[in-house]
Amino acid sequence: xxxxxxxxxxxxxxxxxxxxxxxxxxxxxxxxxxxxxxxxxxxxxxxxxxxxxxxxxxxxxxxxxxxxxxxxxxxxxxxxxxxxxxxxxxxxxxxxxxxxxxxxxxxxxxxxxxxxxxxxxxxxxxxxxxxxxxxxxxxxxxxxxxxxxxxxxxxxxxxxxxxxxxxxxxxxxxxxxxxxxxxxxxxxxxxxxxxxxxxxxxxxxxxxxxxxxxxxxxxxxxxxxxxxxxxxxxxxxxxxxxxxxxxxxxxxxxxxxxxxxxxxxxxxxxxxxxxxxxxxxxxxxxxxxxxxxxxxxxxxxxxxxxxxxxxxxxxxxxxxxxxxxxxxxxxxxxxxxxxxx
Amino acid sequence: xxxxxxxxxxxxxxxxxxxxxxxxxxxxxxxxxxxxxxxxxxxxxxxxxxxxxxxxxxxxxxxxxxxxxxxxxxxxxxxxxxxxxxxxxxxxxxxxxxxxxxxxxxxxxxxxxxxxxxxxxxxxxxxxxxxxxxxxxxxxxxxxxxxxxxxxxxxxxxxxxxxxxxxxxxxxxxxxxxxxxxxxxxxxx
Numbered sequence: 001x002x003x004x005x006x007x008x009x010x011x012x013x014x015x016x017x018x019x020x021x022x023x024x025x026x027x028x029x030x031x032x033x034x035x036x037x038x039x040x041x042x043x044x045x046x047x048x049x050x051x052x053x054x055x056x057x058x059x060x061x062x063x064x065x066x067x068x069x070x071x072x073x074x075x076x077x078x079x080x081x082x083x084x085x086x087x088x089x090x091x092x093x094x095x096x097x098x099x100x101x102x103x104x105x106x107x108x109x110x111x112x113x114x115x116x117x118x119x120x121x122x123x124x125x126x127x128x129x130x131x132x133x134x135x136x137x138x139x140x141x142x143x144x145x146x147x148x149x150x151x152x153x154x155x156x157x158x159x160x161x162x163x164x165x166x167x168x169x170x171x172x173x174x175x176x177x178x179x180x181x182x183x184x185x186x187x188x189x190x191x192x193x194x195x196x197x198x199x200x201x202x203x204x205x206x207x208x209x210x211x212x213x214x215x216x217x218x219x220x221x222x223x224x225x226x227x228x229x230x231x232x233x234x235x236x237x238x239x240x241x242x243x244x245x246x247x248x249x250x251x252x253x254x255x256x257x258x259x260x261x262x263x264x265x266x267x268x269x270x271x272x273x274x275x276x277x278x279x280x281x282x283x284x285x286x287x288x289x290x291x292x293x294x295x296x297x298x299x300x301x302x303x304x305x306x307x308x309x310x311x312x313x314x315x316x317x318x319x320x321x322x323x324x325x326x327x328x329x330x331x332x333x334x335x336x337x338x339x340x341x
Numbered sequence: 342x343x344x345x346x347x348x349x350x351x352x353x354x355x356x357x358x359x360x361x362x363x364x365x366x367x368x369x370x371x372x373x374x375x376x377x378x379x380x381x382x383x384x385x386x387x388x389x390x391x392x393x394x395x396x397x398x399x400x401x402x403x404x405x406x407x408x409x410x411x412x413x414x415x416x417x418x419x420x421x422x423x424x425x426x427x428x429x430x431x432x433x434x435x436x437x438x439x440x441x442x443x444x445x446x447x448x449x450x451x452x453x454x455x456x457x458x459x460x461x462x463x464x465x466x467x468x469x470x471x472x473x474x475x476x477x478x479x480x481x482x483x484x485x486x487x488x489x490x491x492x493x494x495x496x497x498x499x500x501x502x503x504x505x506x507x508x509x510x511x512x513x514x515x516x517x518x519x520x521x522x523x524x525x526x527x528x529x530x
Contacts (some may be wrong), residue, residue, distance in 0.1 A: 015378060025418075028375060032414040036501070038371060041378075043504055046478075046511065047485075056481060074377055074384060080522075081515045084455035085478060088463065092475045 011044040016064035049082035054090075213242035213289060216336075220249055223304045223332025231299055231337040238340065242289045247304060249277050249284040254306030258328050259288045262301040264335075270294045273307060273328075295338045304331045342393045346400035350392075353399055353409055368392070368413055375417055387424060391417045458521035462514050470510045477507035 013019050014027050031037040051057050052065050069075040124132070216234050236243060245259070257277065261270040270290055277284035286304075305328040342350075354368070355361035372391050376384035394416050399405070405412055463471055473492075480488050493503045 017380065024379075028414060029411070032371060032375075032410045033408060035367075038374075039501065039504060039508075041374070042508055046508070047481075050478060051481060054481065068380070072377075072380060072382055074382060077519060078515070080452065080455045081459075081518055083452055084459040084518065085474075085511070085514070087452075087456055088459050089475050089478045093479050 007040070008044050011041050012048060012061075015041070015045050015048060015068070016061065017068045018064060046082075049078060050086050052079060053082040053086040212240070213244040214240050214292065215244045215246065217246040217248065218302070218334050218336075220247065220304075220331070222334040223247075223302075225332075231335040234295070234300075234336045234338045236292050236295060236338060236340045240292045243292050243295065245286075245288045245290060245302065247286040247288070248282070249286060252277050252279075252284045254308070254329070256307040257286055257331075258303075258305040258307050259286070259290075260303040260305070261290055261294055262303055262333075263296065264299050264301060266301070269296075269300075295336075297338055297340060300336045300338055301333050302336055303333045305329060306331050342396045343400070346396035349399045350396040350409075353405060368410060371410070372413060372417055375414070376421065379421055381421065381424065383424075387417070387420050391420050394420070454522055454525055455518060458518045458525065459514065461521055462517035465517065466510060466514065470506075473507055474510050474514065477503070478511070 010019070010023075010027065014024060019027070031041055048057075048061075048065065049069075052062070052069070057065055069079055122129075214234070214236050216232070218232060222232060234243065247259070255276075256273065257275040258271065258273040259275060260268055260272075262268055272288055272290075275286050275288060277286045307329075308327045351358060351361040351365060354364040369388055369392060372388035373384045376387040381387055391413060395409070395413050398412075398416075463474070466474075476488065476492055479485070489500060489503060493500050496503065498506075
């Protein structure tokens with residue numbers, strides 16, 4: 001008998017008297033309460049008996065089996081029964097197999113001609129033959145009618161399924177076409193958008209040809225006598241960010257200078273202090289960059305002041321006055337007429 | 342066992358008399374097997390003795406704490422112990438007895454008788470049960486397990502149910518064959 005699992009093996013050892021007293025008691029407690037455990041013992045015992053009857057026990061098991069079973073008259077009877085049972089079962093099985101093999105052989109050797117049943121039928125009494133024929137004809141008729149109905153029903157279902165499939169296919173084609181059209185439109189629009197953006201950029205560049213500062217120059221005279229002169233025109237092109245003011249100084253007497261942009265009514269718009277003039281061949285020049293947006297359209301006032309070394313403070317009045325340290329002396333104002341284009 | 346004690350034992354086994362009868366038989370079978378598996382030669386007698394004592398205890402008003410089956414097992418162990426202690430029941434190793442008790446075993450003839458009886462008994466059971474017993478007990482090991490699975494599937498029952506059916510038929514057949522062998526042996530002598 002092969003070992004199936006440890007519990008079955010334990011049961012087998014119990015049956016062969018190989019367990020300790022404690023192990024036996026534990027197993028007995030279990031099978032007395034639990035019917036499935038009792039069934040397991042019966043099953044393992046039957047397998048043990050059948051294996052012994054078939055002579056397939058291992059040497060050790062066979063010895064233990066003989067010691068436990070063959071010494072007990074009751075158990076010996078069980079062994080005898082098992083021998084008889086396995087013999088009958090095995091013979092029966094062998095007979096069944098042989099019968100199956102014979103039948104198979106006969107089928108091979110004597111294949112059906114297909115006429116034998118007809119000859120059997122021909123041997124039947126006429127009345128019975130007629131009844132059988134009528135019944136068979138009726139059955140064929142009913143079966144045929146049923147087949148016709150079933151076939152037409154199946155055909156209708158098939159046609160419907162085909163129609164549905166065709167409609168789905170057409171719908172899918174239409175949808176695919178629509179998707180392709182939309183994709184082409186999208187591509188075209190994207191290209192158009194790119195073209196327009198390029199045009200826009202070009203137009204902007206054209207509209208503001210330069211962002212370089214507008215340079216304009218004023219002489220010191222323009223500050224000293226603004227009333228006797230026309231306002232100096234300053235054209236600021238569209239897009240120009242700065243106006244670079246160059247003031248030519250004939251003399252350089254202050255450590256620093258201040259330039260302010262004022263409205264015509266004297267309000268400060270922009271100021272820059274601590275400017276130092278640059279020396280040129282023709283004297284000195286102050287360069288001031290004023291944001292173009294600070295200029296109002298029309299008249300603007302630019303004030304020039306000299307700053308003492310400390311820088312800042314009240315304007316001192318006339319250009320020839322004494323300069324206090326850190327004070328500003330207004331050297332003059334010039335009017336600039338701004339136009340944008 | 343008095344009829345009153347037996348009635349009380351049945352009432353403890355189950356309130357329904359029919360079910361109680363079934364459980365009584367089940368308990369008796371388990372006790373017989375217990376004594377047989379413990380190597381007793383007279384398992385039937387010892388099982389009946391155990392049941393008598395159990396019924397007596399119940400009749401005397403013994404409280405059943407856990408389970409009547411567990412109580413029976415306890416009593417059965419005492420009965421077994423007593424039996425083993427009896428001087429006439431002293432058992433010795435087979436090796437010691439081998440030369441003395443080894444009976445002349447007419448195995449082949451005897452076996453033939455058992456086979457003849459089995460065939461007779463098989464003809465007395467239903468065709469369904471005959472098929473079952475032939476199919477259930479064929480093969481060994483893995484092949485037998487697979488056969489059981491296929492058979493259970495074919496019959497639409499669980500493996501446990503299949504085993505119970507086969508075992509019932511086997512036990513009945515065994516009983517029938519024993520009677521048959523006994524009868525034929527007697528008539529032969």
